[in-house]
Amino acid sequence: MYKFCEDLDLEELPESVYRELVDELNVNDNWVHLGNYVAQRLELRPGWVKSLEGRGASRGKESPADDLLYQLNIRLCTVGILGDLMEDCGLLRALSTLRETEPLTITRHPNFPSQEVKVSMGKKIQLICEATGLPPPSYTWHHGDSILPNEGGRELTLEITTEDQEGEYRCLVTQVDIEGKIIDQLVSESVYVAVNSTPVVVQCQPSPFVEMKKGKSLVLSCKVKSHPEPIYQWFRDNTKLEMQTSSVLKIDNFDANDEGKYYCYIKNPVSEVCTERATVIMEMPREKATVKIALLIANEDYDHHDRLKTPKNDVGKLAKLLHEIGFKVICFANLNIQQMKNAMTIFSAALSEGAYGLFYFAGHGFKMQESYVLSVDAPKTFLRSDAICESEILSIMMPKDPALLAVILDTCQTVPPKESNPDIHREIPRVNEYRGRKNLRNLIQAYSTSSYRPSYERSSNENGLYVTHLSKFITKDIPVQKVFEEVGRSIDRWFKGKERNQIPMFALTVTKPYRLTDSIYAKNSFLEPSKLDQLLSFPSRKIEISFQQSGITCQVQVSPYLKPFSNIIKLSFDVADDLSVSLYNLVPIEPNNLFRTKINEFWIHNPQRNKGPLAIFIERDGNRVGASALKLMDYVPKILQNL
Template sequence: MYEEDLSLTELDYDVFLELEHELNKDFAWRTVAKYLVENSSANNLSSTFSDRWIHRLETNIRASPAKTLLMDLENGFQVGQLCKILEDCKLNDALYILHGPVDLEIIEQPNANGRSYKLAIGDTLKIVCKASGLPVPKFQWFHGNIELQNEKSSTLSILITNFDQEGEYRCKVEQYTRNGMLLREKSSEHVSLSIKPIPPEITLHPLSAEVKINEDHTLSCQVKPDPTLKYQWYKDNELLKEKTQNTLQLINFQSQNEGKYRCVVSNGCGLSTPTAWSTLTVQHPTEKALYKIALLIGNCQYESHNKLYKPVADVEEIKKQLKKIDFHVECLRDATLAEMKDAIKKFSKKLKEGVYGFFMFAGHGFELHEPFLMPIDTPELYLTKDAISKDEILQCALARNPALLVVVLDMCLTTPDKKSNKAIYDEKPEIIKYKCNDNLLVAYSTCKYHKSFESKKTPLGIYTTELTKHITERIPVKVLFDRVRSSVRQYNRKQTNEQMPAVECVLSKRYCLTDPVITTRFQHVLNLK
C-alpha cells in the first residue's frame, strides 16, 4: 500500500502498467475522465479536464486512453487523490492496486435484529447481506447447505412456490486475488423461513348434470398445482372407497347413482377444501308445450295504501327473462280491480290442454282464509270483494286444463288489522272450487302471516332478484322454485327472518319453463289485450 501523499510520478513502473491495464478494461478510464470533468470546478482541479480533453484521450494514437490519462494526472496528483477518485467511481479493482487489501467485514447481516420470516405461497423472500473490503467481496447464497444457483448478489429475492423452500438461508462472502485465488471468506448469520400453511384452492368445481340411463359420466375438479395434493370423493356424505383421483368415473349410470357428489382435496399441510356439491340426476324425456303464455301484474302506485317501489321493475325484468324462453308475455302496471279481472279472464281463455301458463303478481296482498291480491284502487277499509283471491285465479285459469300453470305471488300474506277493519272479519267466506289435474305450482314470496320485503340495495324486489337468477335454467319448475326459496332464505338470514318463501306443487311430470314449443301456428290467438 502506497502512502497517500506519494506523487503519482513515484509509482513503480509495474504498478503503473497494472493501473493502465485495469483502466483500459471496459472503458473504466472514461468513467474517471468524466468524473474529473464534472468535478473540476467544484474541487479546483485543472481546467485541462474538459470534453475536448476526453476526445484527446480517445484519439491519441501514441498511447492508450488509460496511459494518457495517468500521464496527465502525474503532474500534480498524489496517490491519495487518485484513490479517492477511484473509490468515488467504484473502480475497486483499480483501487486495490494502489490501496492494497482491506479486511473483509460483513457490515449488515440478513437477519438484522434477529428477524425471521413467515410467508405464504406466492410471497417473495427478500433479504440483504452487505460487506466491505478489498478486493471487492463476492456473494453466494445458500439454502441450508445447498448453493443457490445464480444467487450471487448482495440481495436475495426469491418467489415462494412450495413448502420445500422452508429452512435457513445464509450468505457466504469471499475475497479473491486478481489471479483468482481465495483470499478470505466469511458466512453471514442465517435467516429462518417458515411457510404459512394454506388450504388447496379449487379453480373448477364438478358440475351438476342430467345423465342418460346406461351412459358413462365423469365428474372432475381442478386445483391450483401442488405435488402434495390428495383427493377423496363422496356421494351424499358417504366416502367412496378408492375414489382418490381428481376425476370420478361413473360407468353405466343408473337411477341408484343419482345424488350429490363432491370431492375433498387435502395437501401436505393437513389442510383440506371441499368442492361444491354437484347433483346428478337421471335425464328424463323433455316435455313440449303447445305454446307458452304469461300474464304479469306489478302494482306500485296505490291510492289508499303505501306506495311500493319495486313491483313494476320486477315484472318488467321477469318479462324479459320469459321472452328468452319463448313465452308470449302481457304486462300490466298499476292495475285497478276491473283491469286485473279483465286481464285474468283474457289470459285464462288462451289456456288449453298442452299450453304452459305463467301468472305473476307483485304488489300489496293479504291473507284471510286464503291469499288476496290488492289492486291499486283497493280502499283503505277494504273487503275481500275489493281484491282478487288466489282461488279465483286458479278457478278461472285451470278451467281449460292447461298442461302447466305456474302462479307466483310476490306480496305480503299478513292478515288485515282486526281493530281498524272489523267489517272484513264479519264477511262470510266465499268458497271457490277449482279442478287441478296435477298441473299446478304456486310459489309465494313469503309464507302465511308473514311479510314480504323490498330492499334499497337492489334494483328489484328480494324475491324477484333471486327468481331472475334461475328462471331461464333448464331445470324442473319444482327444483327452480325450491332454489329460489333457498336463495331468499339465505339472503334473509343476514337481514331478517320474517320473509320465508313457500311452494305448493302438484305436478305429475318434470315440466321445465324452458321446454320447447311444438309450433307457432297459434300466434294469432296470443294477443291478450
C-alpha cells in the same frame, strides 16, 4: 491498486482510458451523481452541476461528463483523488477504469441459521447475498434451475402466494469487465424455502344435482386449495368407494345401482373436510319449450299506501337470472291497474302451446278467498274491484295453453281489517273462470307466504326475503317443483323471530318433469321470439333538436334509465355550458312522470301516458331563448304503445 500513478493529472490519462471513463460516467447520468458530490465537498454554488449540461458544447466538450472531468482537472484533481471520489459515490464500474481488478469474493451467503426456512402463505421473506470485487459484481437469483426475472439486486424479497414458490434458492454472482467479458463467477450457498402447511379449502364443490343416462360415465369433481397436496376419498351414501382417491370421481356404465348421494373426504396434515353432497339419479326424458317468456312487475311507489323498498331490486335480480337460463324478460315498474292488465295481455299474447311462461309480482297484496295484488294507484280504502285477483291473472294467461305457467306472488296474504275497510267484507267478489283448452296439467302457483300471513322486507337488505332465497335455486337444473321445495327449506332454516310467520307455499298441477332450465326448440308460435325482441328493443339513440327561433341546435340521447325496466327512460341533453334545458308535458299528468336527475338530464316514468309530444324549453341566465317539441313515443320501446 491504481493502474496509473495516483498523482497523474486527468488530462494525462491515455485517450482510450479517458474515453472509457467518460462513457461510464455518461451511463445512467452517473456524472450527475459525481458532480453533486463534488459540489457538496467543494461548496460550489447551487446549479453548478446543472450548468455543465449547457456549457460543454460551447467549450468543445462532447458530453456533460467531458465537461465535468475538465472542471475537475482545472481544480487540480488527480487520478487518485478522482478514484476516491468515485469510490465514495459507489461508481465502482467507472472506478474499474482506473484501478486494477480485485478478485470476486462472496462475503454474505443467503442462508439462515439452518439451510431451510419455513414461511407461511401470505408472508414475506428476504434473502441477501453480498459480494466484493472490482469491477463490481452483479447478481442473478435462481429458484431451482429457473432464473427469477427482474431480480438483479443483492436482496431478494419473496412474498409467498403459491405453493410453487417452495424450493431451493441461490444467487449467481458475476464479475464483468468494461468490455462486457465475464471475469469470474461464483455461486452462493443455497437455502431451501418451505411453505407451511395450509388448511384444506374447497374452492369448487361437486354439482349438487346430477341426472345420468344409463350406460354413460358419471364424473364428479371438486377443486381444493391445500398445501401440501391432500389425500382424497369418495363416498356414496357413507360407503367408501374403492379406487376413488383423486379429486375426480369416475364411474363407467352408470345404472340404477349407482344412484345416491356422493361426497369426497379430503385430508392434509393440518385439516380435513368433506365436500357438499351430490345427488345423482337416473335421467328422465327432458321436456323442451318453444319459447320461454317472463313478465316481472315491481310496484313500490304507491300513491296511497306505504312505499316499499325492495321490489325493483327483486325484479332486477330475477330478470338477470332468468335471462341467464334463456328467458325473454319483460319488466315494468310502478304500474296502475289498467297498465297491469295491459301488461298481462301483452304477456299472454307471447304465450302459445309449448311455451314456458313465468309471471312474478312484487308489491302490496291481500287474501280474501283468493290472492289479490294491488296497483300503485289503489285507493287507501280499496275494494276487491280495485285490485287484480289471481283468478283474473290466470284467466288472461291460461287460455293460451302454455306448456308450463309459473305464477309467483311476492306479497302479503293478510286480510284487510274490518275496522278500517268494512266495505270490502260486504263486497260480492267477481268470479273469474280460467282453464286451458288442452293442457290442464301445466300450472304452478307459488307464494312468498301462506294464507293470512305477512311477507317481509328489511330496510337493511337490498332484496326482499323471498327473492333472497328464490335466487339461490331459480337457475338450478332441477324440476320446477323442486325449486320451490328448496326455497321453502332454505327460508325455514334461515328465518328467525317474527319472520318465521312468513311461510312460503306453492301448489301445482304439473305432472311432467318441467325445468326452468329446459332448452328451447324452434317452432312457429303466435308471437315469435324475434317479434318479442322487436317489441322490447331499446337501443340508445341520439336525436338532434332544433330551436328555430334562436337558431340553436342540440342533441338529446334517449336511453334506458333503470335496466331492465322498459317503462323508465332517460333523456340527456348536450347543450352549450351557458344553456340549460327544461321539460314539460303539454297536457298535465297526475301524478307527474317527469323528474330531473341533474342539470340537463331527466328520467321519465311511463312515457306512454304523455298525451302528445314533450315541450322542450332552452334557457340562458333564467330566460327562455327557444322552444321545441319531441315526439318521444317514436323512440321508446314499442311495447309501451300497448301498455
